[in-house]
Amino acid sequence: MHASARPLALPDLTAIQSLARDDMQAVDTLIRDRLASDVVLINQVAEYIIGAGGKRLRPMLLLLAAGALGHHGPRAHQLAAVVEFIHTSTLLHDDVVDESDLRRGRKTANAVWGNAASVLVGDFLYSRSFQMMVELDSMPVMQILADTTNRIAEGEVLQLLHVRNADTDEAAYLRVIERKTAVLFAAATRLGALLAGADEATQQRMHDYGLHLGHAFQIADDVLDYASDAQTLGKNLGDDLAEGKATLPLIHAIGRADQATAAKLREAIEQGDADALPEVLAAIQATGGLEYSRQRARDFALRANEALDGLEENEHIAALRGLVEYAISRDH
Numbered sequence: 001m002h003a004s005a006r007p008l009a010l011p012d013l014t015a016i017q018s019l020a021r022d023d024m025q026a027v028d029t030l031i032r033d034r035l036a037s038d039v040v041l042i043n044q045v046a047e048y049i050i051g052a053g054g055k056r057l058r059p060m061l062l063l064l065a066a067g068a069l070g071h072h073g074p075r076a077h078q079l080a081a082v083v084e085f086i087h088t089s090t091l092l093h094d095d096v097v098d099e100s101d102l103r104r105g106r107k108t109a110n111a112v113w114g115n116a117a118s119v120l121v122g123d124f125l126y127s128r129s130f131q132m133m134v135e136l137d138s139m140p141v142m143q144i145l146a147d148t149t150n151r152i153a154e155g156e157v158l159q160l161l162h163v164r165n166a167d168t169d170e171a172a173y174l175r176v177i178e179r180k181t182a183v184l185f186a187a188a189t190r191l192g193a194l195l196a197g198a199d200e201a202t203q204q205r206m207h208d209y210g211l212h213l214g215h216a217f218q219i220a221d222d223v224l225d226y227a228s229d230a231q232t233l234g235k236n237l238g239d240d241l242a243e244g245k246a247t248l249p250l251i252h253a254i255g256r257a258d259q260a261t262a263a264k265l266r267e268a269i270e271q272g273d274a275d276a277l278p279e280v281l282a283a284i285q286a287t288g289g290l291e292y293s294r295q296r297a298r299d300f301a302l303r304a305n306e307a308l309d310g311l312e313e314n315e316h317i318a319a320l321r322g323l324v325e326y327a328i329s330r331d332h
Helices: 011-035 041-051 055-066 074-097 109-113 116-134 139-162 170-195 200-227 248-256 259-271 273-288 291-307 317-331
Strands: none
Touching: 011 041, 011 055, 011 116, 011 317, 041 074, 041 109, 041 116, 055 170, 055 200, 055 317, 074 109, 074 116, 074 139, 074 200, 109 116, 109 170, 109 259, 116 139, 116 170, 116 248, 139 170, 139 273, 170 200, 170 317, 200 248, 200 291, 200 317, 248 259, 248 273, 273 291, 291 317
């Protein structure tokens, strides 16, 4: 590709979903089939959270990465379902740990059935995902997913250590979101390349794309917690503050605010004080915390796009580039 040539990106999420529609329908059918259990409560809770919809971004990433390199079919569908089960199980556990009561605009599973049911059904989804990956009889696949789920668990614990910790800096924040979010994006895109029989260098490109996209996606998500509204966001605005999580907009504000304001911001994190939200928002605005965080998301988005450079441009690569733009420009 000439340096002056600008790679094409599909224009919006609707166009990307349209490209992946047939494959995603096959994945959804497989998900519902493999959710089945003779334990009624498992069916109820699992169907509730899977049925909540969502964008199914992680399985779509796997399908698009595989398609970009020429692979389509049932093995990709099965691995995409595995990735979605892993993600869903982490949501169930996350909402318990965070004591959340709203996700995607409706009550969380733990708010409906209680914490015990949410944790245990999360365990069911984790173990079902491992049953499904074993069926594919591929040691490299199992290695990637075993390592990834372990990293995600590390990220959960790491985040717990930073709850109500006003000393959390940007480097610590990035370590958490790498493990909690970016590694599963990276696993999805690497697995797509692996299924397609790509060489190690191409697998690494797809891994890097997913990793950088995951960073961009999560930073943009954390911006929305201070820049959106509850109806658009589908959860309570300021939830991160109420949970005592120091995300990038607030970390930046603490580092740039005057001493008295910084002290109040630190206290808000340490107390998990949602009532301080107006004051926190004012400080974030005054210090440019939102724009700084958006720029960091754009930095990672650029690196995601660069990871795709050198691969043969096609409609699926254009879709992957479109997802980069979507990650940093969405409003929910």
